[in-house]
Amino acid sequence: MKTKLLESTKDDLVRPGTSGGLADVYRERFLLKLLVRKELKVRYRGSVLGIIWSYVKPGVQFVVFYLALGVFLGMEQSSTNKGGLANYAIYLFSGIILINFFTEALGNASRSIVGNGGLIKKIYLPRQLFPVASVWVSAVHFFPQLLILVVACLFSGWHPSLLQLLAAVAGFVIVALLSTGLGLLFGAANVYFRDSENFVDMLLMIATWASPVMYSWTMVQHKLGEMWYSIYQVNPITIAVETFHYAFWLPTTDGSAGIPPHLLSLWIPVGLVVSAAVLLWGQLTFRRLEGRFAQEL
Amino acid sequence: MTTAIEVQGISKQFVLRHTRSLKEAFIWLIKGRKGDLSEKFHALKDVDLMVEQGETVALLGFNGSGKSTLLKHISGVMIPDTGSVRTRGKVAGLIEVGAGFHHDLSGRDNVYLNGAILGMTEAQIDERFESIIEFAEIGQFIDTEVKFYSSGMYLRLAFSVAVHTNPEVFLVDEILAVGDEPFQKKCIAKIQELAAEGRTLVVVSHDLDLVARICERGVVLDHGEVTFDGGIHEAVAKLRGA
Numbered sequence: 001m002k003t004k005l006l007e008s009t010k011d012d013l014v015r016p017g018t019s020g021g022l023a024d025v026y027r028e029r030f031l032l033k034l035l036v037r038k039e040l041k042v043r044y045r046g047s048v049l050g051i052i053w054s055y056v057k058p059g060v061q062f063v064v065f066y067l068a069l070g071v072f073l074g075m076e077q078s079s080t081n082k083g084g085l086a087n088y089a090i091y092l093f094s095g096i097i098l099i100n101f102f103t104e105a106l107g108n109a110s111r112s113i114v115g116n117g118g119l120i121k122k123i124y125l126p127r128q129l130f131p132v133a134s135v136w137v138s139a140v141h142f143f144p145q146l147l148i149l150v151v152a153c154l155f156s157g158w159h160p161s162l163l164q165l166l167a168a169v170a171g172f173v174i175v176a177l178l179s180t181g182l183g184l185l186f187g188a189a190n191v192y193f194r195d196s197e198n199f200v201d202m203l204l205m206i207a208t209w210a211s212p213v214m215y216s217w218t219m220v221q222h223k224l225g226e227m228w229y230s231i232y233q234v235n236p237i238t239i240a241v242e243t244f245h246y247a248f249w250l251p252t253t254d255g256s257a258g259i260p261p262h263l264l265s266l267w268i269p270v271g272l273v274v275s276a277a278v279l280l281w282g283q284l285t286f287r288r289l290e291g292r293f294a295q296e297l
Numbered sequence: 298m299t300t301a302i303e304v305q306g307i308s309k310q311f312v313l314r315h316t317r318s319l320k321e322a323f324i325w326l327i328k329g330r331k332g333d334l335s336e337k338f339h340a341l342k343d344v345d346l347m348v349e350q351g352e353t354v355a356l357l358g359f360n361g362s363g364k365s366t367l368l369k370h371i372s373g374v375m376i377p378d379t380g381s382v383r384t385r386g387k388v389a390g391l392i393e394v395g396a397g398f399h400h401d402l403s404g405r406d407n408v409y410l411n412g413a414i415l416g417m418t419e420a421q422i423d424e425r426f427e428s429i430i431e432f433a434e435i436g437q438f439i440d441t442e443v444k445f446y447s448s449g450m451y452l453r454l455a456f457s458v459a460v461h462t463n464p465e466v467f468l469v470d471e472i473l474a475v476g477d478e479p480f481q482k483k484c485i486a487k488i489q490e491l492a493a494e495g496r497t498l499v500v501v502s503h504d505l506d507l508v509a510r511i512c513e514r515g516v517v518l519d520h521g522e523v524t525f526d527g528g529i530h531e532a533v534a535k536l537r538g539a
Contacts, residue, residue, distance in 0.1 A: 013303055013383035017373025031413040038399055038410060045401045122396040124373035125414055291376040294369065295311055 017124050019290060021283055024126035031125070035133040040140060054144045058100055062093050069214050085216055086253045087156055090149075094248040095213035095241045097145040102175050102237060103204045105138035109183025110200040114190050117297035127290050128283075131183040135176060142172075149248060156252040164247040167264065171243030174236045174271040181279035188282075188289040191296050211238040212245075217260050233260065236278075239271035300385065301466050301497040302348040302371055307380030309341040309366060309521075340366045342521040343380070350385070350465070353498040355508040355529060357536050358518035364501045367518065368468050371499065386465030389415050391456070393470065398455060400444040404435055407443055408458055415462045425461045432487075433457035434480070453480055460487050467491060469500045485511065505533045 025032060044050045070076040070088045077084035085091050112130035113120065120127055150158075182200075190196035210232075212220065217238075221229045232238060246259045260267065313336045341363050348354055356364040369375040370382050372390045397414040398407050408429055412422040430439055433454040443451055469488070488511055492498050502508045508515070508529065515532025517525035525535050 013300065013385050015373075016371065016382060016384050016388060017376055028413075030419050034406075034410045034413050038402060038406070041406070042399065042401050119397050119414070121374065122393050123390055123414060125416075294374045 017291075019126060019128075019287055021287055022128055022132070025128050025132050028126055028129060032129055032133055032136070035129060036136045036140070039133065039137040043137075051144075054141050055148065058097060058145045059148070061100075062089075062096060065092055065096065065214065075215070085257065087249060090152060090156055090252050091216075091245060091249045092214065093149055093152065094244040095211070097142060097149055098171065098175055098241055098244050099208050099211070099213055099237070100145065101138055101142040101172075102179050102207060104141060105135040105176075105179035106182050106186070106200060107204060108134035108138065109179065110186040110190055110197050112183070113187040113293065114194070114197075114297065117191075121294050121297050127293060128184065128286060131187045131286075132180060135180050135183060138179070139176065153248050153252055158248070158252050160247055160251045163264070164251060167243040167268065168247035170268050170272065171240035171247070174240040174243075174268075174275045177272075177275035177279045178236050181275065181282035184279075184282035184286040188286045188293075191289065191293055207237055210235060211241045213241055216257075217242065233267055234270065234274065236271040236275045239263075239267045243268060299350045300347060301350040301352070302346065302385075302499070303381075303383045304344060304346040304367075304371070305381050307341055307344050307370060307377035307382060308339070309370070309375065309378055311338045311340050312336070313338055339521050341370070341377070344518075344521070344523055346516065346523070346526075348497060348499065350497055351495040352514060353492045353512040354500070354514045354516060355512040355532070356499065356501045356516050356518060357505070357508070357532055361520075362518040363521040364518055365470055366521075368470055368499065368501055371466075372468055384466055387416060387463075388466040388468065389459070389462040389464035390468040391459045391470065398443060398451070401442055403442055404439040404446070404454055407454070408439075411455065411458045412462070415459060416464070417462055421463075429454075429457045429461050432460070432483075449477060449480070456484060460484075460491070464496070466497045467499070469498065469502075471502055505536065509533050 020027070044053055047053065049056065066076075066089055070092065074081050075084055075092075076088040077086045109131035112134045113127060116130050119125070186196045186200050220232055224232060242260055242263055246263060250257070250259060344363075344367060346367070356367060358364050366375065368390070370377055371384060372388055373382075397411045399410065402410065408426065409419075409422055412425075412429075413419075417425075430436070433450075433456070435450060435454055438446065438450065443454070446454070467488075485507070488498070492511065498512065500508055500512055512529050515525070515527065515529040516523060517532050517536055525532055
């Protein structure tokens with residue numbers, strides 16, 4: 001005890017409350033783990049189905065979309081509908097789970113700072129932990145859905161190559177970086193203007209439709225023309241959804257549908273760069289705003 | 298002696314913003330910009346404070362004098378507008394007991410979560426876990442969700458976690474009135490023990506008799522300014538006389 005106190009006197013005086021940014025989150029990974037565990041434990045408290053809800057909700061969502069879009073609106077390929085997409089169920093579900101991940105991660109991260117206001121006002125701890133924990137929790141909920149997708153793929157004769165699996169990993173990384181970056185940005189902004197969380201809700205609604213989750217990218221290309229299509233492609237969510245189609249849907253079909261040109265050589269790197277840039281931007285904004293969190297909350 | 302806390306000329310202004318909505322701003326504009334949309338308020342005005350290692354300091358003053366704001370600056374929750382705050386070693390705050398507690402988690406989970414929030418590592422919590430439970434007198438209820446705890450049990454557990462963080466600088470805000478009388482005595486004894494070990498203690502409390510027993514030095518704040526800095530008994534006398 002005595003030696004510990006003596007050792008500490010050698011330390012220099014430091015400014016309290018100085019943030020090290022995301023490096024602090026790594027340093028406090030034990031706390032991050034506990035925060036994530038807390039969220040997971042608390043989420044389905046008092047419910048009979050518990051964690052099964054993480055399977056039921058996307059399952060029902062899938063059935064509804066499949067019936068409405070695949071069957072009624074004729075997206076599914078069949079003997080009477082040659083123009084549709086083969087294995088539309090897989091096509092739809094592989095996109096939906098990624099969008100679900102993004103929606104949950106960004107929605108919760110944007111609310112995380114205000115939601116933990118009681119703690120932030122009282123005790124200093126790296127505040128970046130809260131948005132990062134939200135994204136982490138969403139990633140945990142993403143895995144049961146991925147499992148369902150893989151089982152469905154196996155029933156449809158899935159035979160992916162290693163490259164395709166790596167592309168899916170890249171797609172997941174793109175969405176994780178993007179939602180962390182935007183989560184930091186809107187989470188910090190939400191402290192000052194509660195408009196932020198409403199804006200995010202709107203953004204998430206657009207995100208579902210602004211990427212080829214329900215429809216095919218070729219439809220966009222036909223309607224928009226090359227130039228506008230390139231702009232459509234810059235959206236990291238679009239790129240990530242396409243990597244999932246490439247990894248999970250394409251290997252269950254005869255492969256004739258094809259993937260967007262230059263997906264691997266151009267668009268995946270573009271998606272990674274855009275997401276990393278958004279993360280940097282979110283991080284810088286967060287650090288500029290966090291000094292006043294305690295008094296604004 | 299080495300300095301544990303160094304506060305140099307810090308000032309803090311709060312904006313008492315009445316509104317942020319577009320509607321109110323618009324009305325303010327068409328009314329000819331009468332008055333100020335935001336009102337400012339000085340919580341701290343050019344405060345200096347040097348605390349040596351091992352000192353026990355009480356921050357005294359009436360409500361709204363800036364005691365808690367000063368404590369928040371020392372803990373790093375707030376950043377001063379001007380001036381600087383520097384501290385040496387690990388700083389832990391007993392600022393509002395149970396701020397990091399979650400009602401739906403068990404006592405055990407809360408000990409870990411709260412301990413980590415207060416800056417303990419996993420190994421430290423593992424090592425001190427038994428001692429925390431024993432001090433809190435929780436016994437077999439440790440695996441019960443804390444929402445089923447009585448308010449006394451809840452506060453005892455939270456206090457126990459906080460005193461086990463073993464920081465070099467200990468900030469205590471108005472939490473000494475914890476639990477029933479035997480437990481209060483135990484808490485005060487624990488705080489005195491920490492002080493005797495040579496830890497730096499900064500206490501904010503309205504219980505003047507109590508702080509006189511724990512602290513040696515008293516700093517009186519009034520409307521964000523230090524009006525007295527000296528022995529605890531003179532400080533208490535000054536506050537009572539004022």
